[in-house]
Amino acid sequence: MSALSQGGTEATGCSVLLADDSDLMLRMIRRLLQERPEIEFLGQAKNFAQTLQMAAELRPQVVVMDLHMADETEFEPEFIKSQLLRSAQHIVIMSVWNDEEARALANRYGATSFLDKTTLSSDLIPAILKLG
Numbered sequence: 523m524s525a526l527s528q529g530g531t532e533a534t535g536c537s538v539l540l541a542d543d544s545d546l547m548l549r550m551i552r553r554l555l556q557e558r559p560e561i562e563f564l565g566q567a568k569n570f571a572q573t574l575q576m577a578a579e580l581r582p583q584v585v586v587m588d589l590h591m592a593d594e595t596e597f598e599p600e601f602i603k604s605q606l607l608r609s610a611q612h613i614v615i616m617s618v619w620n621d622e623e624a625r626a627l628a629n630r631y632g633a634t635s636f637l638d639k640t641t642l643s644s645d646l647i648p649a650i651l652k653l654g
Contacts, residue, residue, distance in 0.1 A: 536560065536650055537561075537582045537584070538563055539565055539567065540563070540567070540586050541570075543588060547588070561654075568591070569591045570596070570597050570602055571596070574606065578609050583653070583654060584610060584612045584613075585610045585612070587614070587616070607632055612634040612635070615637070616637045617637075617638070634653060635652075
């Protein structure tokens with residue numbers, strides 16, 4: 523973790539790995555993350571397998587991850603949680619589904635935060651900085 527000076531105050535930096543199987547979402551979220559100097563964007567993954575591999579290699583503070591990705595049937599949520607929390611401090615789950623079932627699944631993944639994709643542009647950066 524690094525400290526960056528902004529306007530005479532210390533801001534805590536936060537490293538982030540992004541995971542989503544939508545190219546459009548990856549581009550949009552990557553742009554949001556890269557606009558913030560206090561966030562170190564480490565990379566992006568397109569499925570759970572890639573997310574686990576990259577998290578082990580890059581050791582991000584935060585993994586921002588889609589709730590549902592193409593290879594989700596290959597992994598149990600508890601396995602993903604146990605593997606990610608070996609490498610990352612926090613898991614932020616995002617989804618277009620914002621119901622009790624989605625939140626329960628996010629909890630099984632070990633989510634520190636659950637974000638609705640429809641409000642990501644306003645909610646994502648504050649949620650990440652709160653964790654950093």
